[in-house]
Amino acid sequence: MPPKLYFELTARCNYECPFCYGVWHERAELGGPELGTGEWVGIIEECARRGVRSVQLTGGEPLLREDLDVLADRALAAGLEVSVYTNGSLLTEERLRGFKERGIRLSTSLQGLGSHGVMTGTGFGPWKTLEAIERAREVGWPMGVGIPLARPNVGDAADLVAAALLAGASALLAGPVMFEGRMRKRPEWMLSAEEWEAAKAAIRAVPAGEGRVAFAEEFFCGCREQPEEVWMRWPAPAAGCPAGRGFGVVGVGGRFRRCLHTVEEWEWREGEGG
Numbered sequence: 001m002p003p004k005l006y007f008e009l010t011a012r013c014n015y016e017c018p019f020c021y022g023v024w025h026e027r028a029e030l031g032g033p034e035l036g037t038g039e040w041v042g043i044i045e046e047c048a049r050r051g052v053r054s055v056q057l058t059g060g061e062p063l064l065r066e067d068l069d070v071l072a073d074r075a076l077a078a079g080l081e082v083s084v085y086t087n088g089s090l091l092t093e094e095r096l097r098g099f100k101e102r103g104i105r106l107s108t109s110l111q112g113l114g115s116h117g118v119m120t121g122t123g124f125g126p127w128k129t130l131e132a133i134e135r136a137r138e139v140g141w142p143m144g145v146g147i148p149l150a151r152p153n154v155g156d157a158a159d160l161v162a163a164a165l166l167a168g169a170s171a172l173l174a175g176p177v178m179f180e181g182r183m184r185k186r187p188e189w190m191l192s193a194e195e196w197e198a199a200k201a202a203i204r205a206v207p208a209g210e211g212r213v214a215f216a217e218e219f220f221c222g223c224r225e226q227p228e229e230v231w232m233r234w235p236a237p238a239a240g241c242p243a244g245r246g247f248g249v250v251g252v253g254g255r256f257r258r259c260l261h262t263v264e265e266w267e268w269r270e271g272e273g274g
């Protein structure tokens, strides 16, 4: 099996980002029903037996699962490295300290400043996310931060990076939002290649950002079938994506997929991956 797996614990989320890449926005059956605690524990133990070394617990919003800590602890007990990807809105100081004590790394996304309400579908500003990043730094467990860029927030690109760095992000990953999930219904939000290059130039000019900001260069997933119009409109992803070899996904209902963006089920066979 691939050394890293993403576990999509739930399709539920307290945000409604119009760019959310969750595959269930394209195929409702991939969003549930959710597995119970015992079923996930079985998957965790099977994965550990088959050589998986690390798992990222994600969603949707994984902190909406009441058994998140139980699952994280079972994965740690099985010898897996564990991380959590969260929108940060439900992270209390107590939970942050609990993750730190157990060595569970955290990442979040900063979706906008003035545009945060539109980018998240919540109508409110970025304060919860910035507070979570800041609180994480204060407890000595700084978070990694993703900056997804689309037409509504691209004008904020440099300010987003500066704000995340000032709040105490450990590292940043900025990239154009991908033509997947809910974005399939919003091609007008997608950046052009030129807009993305301009955003990168603005980000590179942020003084404290040097060496701390990486760029994700994919506009769409090359592992799945895409309409020809997509290939013509945006730069093709670089060849050699490690999906299915370097990493894989166990979806909400327990089905394997090669990556977070693929909708096709994947039947893992002995000798694949790793």
Ligand code: SF4
Pocket: 013, 014, 015, 016, 017, 019, 020, 021, 022, 059, 060, 061, 087, 120
């Ligand atoms: S992108 Fe993340 S925070 Fe936004 S709706 Fe999807 S799972 Fe929730």
